[in-house]
Amino acid sequence: MEQKKILSRCPLFSGLTEAEMGAVLREMQVKEKDYEKGEILLFAGEVPRDFGIVLEGGIVILKEEFSGSTTLLSQGFPGEIFAEAFAASGEPSLVTVEAAKKTRILWISYGQMMRPEGGGRAKGRLVENMMHILAEKNLFLANRVSHLSRRTLREKVLSYLGEQAAKQGSREFDIPFDRQKLADYLAADRSALSAVLGKLQREGVLTFRKHHFILHTEDEAVHEMEKGDHR
Incomplete structure (x- = not known):
């Protein structure tokens, strides 16, 4: 059974x-x-x-x-x-x-x-x-090859997150990987990946918590940076 x-x-x-x-x-x-x-x-x-x-x-x-x-x-x-x-x-x-x-x-x-x-x-x-x-x-x-073909880890991360946003039809979405699995998928060191994600968040490009991500527009990115400057 x-x-x-x-x-x-x-x-x-x-x-x-x-x-x-x-x-x-x-x-x-x-x-x-x-x-x-x-x-x-x-x-x-x-x-x-x-x-x-x-x-x-x-x-x-x-x-x-x-x-x-x-x-x-x-x-x-x-x-x-x-x-x-x-x-x-x-x-x-x-x-x-x-x-x-x-x-x-x-x-x-x-x-x-x-x-x-x-x-x-x-x-x-x-x-x-x-x-x-x-x-x-x-x-x-094929998607993974497309992401890995990007020159920098930052570009690889944004390529992958952009694909997930398009697939789920929203700039706010969950990814199916934890941090280590995402690092493995992007052929990256976990600490380097965490550093890139942290920098993107400080720049207001995105916000994230665990496997939940929000990609921001340019105006939203400026607002997020300003919020960060006042913290």
Whole structure:
């Protein structure tokens, strides 16, 4: 029962009834596998045929640098998908996936999922959902490249915050990152990011508290600076 609840929260199964989800999983002959903490699920350089969904526990996604150091790129929790882009493209994985704790994974063959025969409406919805997931991740990466291409950290911060304001249709918005995750996303040092945000706030360009931001117009920026001068 708990597994069905977790899968129902996974975007891959959006719009499917519990019965449809069960039928399509049986048709694709999915596999479950348990891993101990520290065990490798996917090695960098490996070409996966399957993608995974975390059922229990959690994973870490690691990037091994040429220097020999390892960078934590992201984490995965129950209900989240990983390795789908590599399974879809047939390209070698650029990352290593490791169990962060005792973990159970549901492995799904990308080839089985994309086979046209069988599954009916549920199979078609599953494929549609996967295309949406891949498109969203591509857009996320394209936006990140756009922000990282800016010359200075100040420009990167303003580029990212401007995108969030446009996406949410307001100059007052919340971002999905805490300070460390935002620093990681912008490939910046956390203390340097905090310094830039502090300076932008003193200049009246923005105000923020934790993950809540307000971007100011030029007139508002002048007013905010004047308020700061009188404090």
